[in-house]
Amino acid sequence: MKQYFFAAVLCTFSLIGFAQPDRWQQRANYKMDVELDVNTNRFQGTQKIDYYNNSPDTLTKVYYHLFLNAFQPGSMMDVRSRTIEDPDGRVKDRISKLSPDEIGYEKVISLKQNGKPVKHQTVGTILEVTLNKPIMPKSKVTLSMEFEGQVPVQIRRTGRDNKEGVRYSMSQWYPKLAEYDYEGWHPDPYVGREFYGIWGDFDVKLTLDAKYMVAATGYLQNAEQVGHGYEGIKKGKPKDGKLTWHFVAPEVHDFTFAADPDYQHKIVKMDDGPELHFFWKKDQGIDDVWNKLPAYLEQAIKYTNKRVGKYPYKVYNVVQGGDGGMEYGMLTLITGKRNLNSLVGVTVHEMLHSWFQFVLATNESLYAWMDEGFNSYIGNEIEAHVNGKENAHGGSYNSYFYVVKRGIEEPLSTHADHFERNAAYSIASYSKGAVFLHQLSYIMGQETFDKAFRRYYEEWKFKHPNVNDFMRIMEKESGLQLQWYKQYFVYSTKTVDYGVKNTFTEGDTTYITLERVGQMPMPTEVKVTLDNGDETTYYMPLRLMRGGKEKEIEGNWVQLSDWPWTHPTYTIAVPTKGTKLKRVEVDPTHKVADIDRSNNILEVSYVVEEGAGL
Ligand SMILES: [Zn+2]
16 A cells, blocks of 8 residues: 555656756757759858857857768778678668769868857868857857768768669758757767757758759748749749759758659648658659558558647658658658558658657667657557557567577667667667567556656657656656666666466465566566466566556456565465466566566466376
8 A cells, every 4th residue: 555655646746846847958040051053963051050058058169960971981981881790781881982973071161150260170070169259058159151062972861863863862961060968969970870969940041953843851931933843833933944942940950851853742731730742753663652652641640649749840741762761850761662561661660750859859879769669669559550460569579589589689778879780779779669668568557658658748849858758757657666677678688587486285275486587677467367267467566666557457457565676586375265276377468578488377287186197
């Protein structure tokens, strides 16, 4: 009873005390004007950033990302891609073979702080800026830059002329200010993995050949000038064969665009959701699948709006481009020559990143699993929902078991760039991240978890939640203590394995002894079946939880006293008067990532009484 009292106190406290997170975050509002020459594949532009230092710190330096510099022979990304244990087939040694007009680069022509030139130095993909005057806490500066760049041949995500002939896939293409948060600066050199950006508003003008159709993050401001399938009646003619496209994107942390002269453009308006824009190339034999895609996407958006929270922007773009599927603000770049299943699956995954990474903007380098894994979790559900599949998350569990068994698992807390293997990184972030949530829904109870998950979105949207922020919401909603779960499942590779040790009968009672074989503790559920057909599920919370979940399964369910993690075994007393024990099953719902299920079931056989010698 004490446990429940404690839980009730926690819930009340959370309502009064900590309803809103109060962590500061920086802000960067961008104004850019860029011209792209489709003959030389070079661009030049100006950029004005109003940078708000909302931190309590005085900043003497700032850092920018110059991602395109990664596409040069000898870059960190080049060497990393060639020397990692299991290279990415899309990259391998391709960067090392780029000629001078195929490489990517970004060059700073001039950089000013409040109108005065500042000292800066480019080191690979990072621009280091030594400020003239420190930026004081709670103050704003304007950083103005003139820059030029060359679009690399498409190798990874960004670039020109991808394998399907899309001319420009322009992600991570502009000088982008690095984020500064409570953990300090995040000037991670680009080696091909994850991103982290500052929240702000973007106002971008792109000028290029008038024949090109452009898809971009944000809302087009001058549809009547550009036409190309955007709403509005086209007036006037382009000057010098060029058109300027003006996009505004409020409350995002990245700006991406794609451009091609052979795109076709379809708009689908959802009743209660964003306007969906689809851009794919003509005459590639893919019209059929691309025309079928919108209906699936609408379903997935509706599902996620209910399950997680509402998609907050007015548009979402699905654009043929890139080298697979990749998420950007209000947009995905996806290769288009796919069968329907694959096109729908990848588009839904990338679209889900609008929730996990674009609105809940976790630092992907530190918490890749909080976007890829959370995304996979909802994606698994949507897939099961559409295909009428029962075990939505089985695939994620199996992948996780695979890295454990191969002995190549690294903790979820590993920085995304620093995993030893691509496989260890992807399975940790996509699969173990999904398992993290599904198992947590078992620990808290599904209903409480679902509520908490929506609360997480509501409280942390347009911010940078970390793992602790997430766990705190789970604790507040459930009234349970859950830090142990984070410590084991995120910061270590310890695994869960529970089993049935033995049973014996004394009088009218049968005693079942369970054991914790793995190093990681977990609340336990055991389904006990008697010979007379009676079934009861016994539930033992961990003492660390200071409480337990509510009953959530059909049939008899008994909560026993909690199981301290220090105790390797636990014995249950089952009344068996007039009947006998038939079957014991640990973790009957299979929600626990129990790495060895061979010791989970005990079937009792009673035909041995005649002295069969067993
Ligand atoms: Zn993803």
